[in-house]
Amino acid sequence: IPYFAKAKDFTTTLYQLYREQGYVESSISGRHFRVIDEEDLTEAKLFNYYIQMTETELNGQFLERLLPTVDPHKAIPILYIYDAVVFDCKKEYIDRLVSKIVEATSAKFPISVKFGDNYKEITQYNYEATTTMHIH
Numbered sequence: 001i002p003y004f005a006k007a008k009d010f011t012t013t014l015y016q017l018y019r020e021q022g023y024v025e026s027s028i029s030g031r032h033f034r035v036i037d038e039e040d041l042t043e044a045k046l047f048n049y050y051i052q053m054t055e056t057e058l059n060g061q062f063l064e065r066l067l068p069t070v071d072p073h074k075a076i077p078i079l080y081i082y083d084a085v086v087f088d089c090k091k092e093y094i095d096r097l098v099s100k101i102v103e104a105t106s107a108k109f110p111i112s113v114k115f116g117d118n119y120k121e122i123t124q125y126n127y128e129a130t131t132t133m134h135i136h
Contacts, residue, residue, distance in 0.1 A: 011047040015043040022034065059083075071093065071096075074089065074090045075087045076088050086119065089115075094125070098125065
């Protein structure tokens with residue numbers, strides 16, 4: 001399957017590059033990524049680290065675009081969890097916040113919005129996107 005062959009080639013190339021240079025460079029920030037404990041480093045682990053670094057940097061860029069547009073008296077990010085940002089948001093501001101999230105998010109990535117009074121009891125938020133975004 002061509003997709004998996006390309007992923008394997010990239011993983012192998014990334015690992016060889018790391019072994020030659022002692023780091024891999026972020027394609028987003030140019031930052032050098034080094035592994036502290038290289039003893040158990042495998043191609044797959046390095047690939048996973050690279051994906052996590054890339055996702056974190058993309059999320060940072062997203063927040064840089066989003067936060068200046070959000071009213072800090074009505075919504076504030078309180079927690080970042082791997083691939084999610086949790087906002088403390090006033091109920092009357094939810095529609096506006098979701099609209100701002102859609103505007104700030106690259107059309108390449110679908111997003112999912114959930115809400116609730118506490119983290120344990122969150123439910124899906126239904127929103128009709130006017131862009132190419134998926135909002136579930």
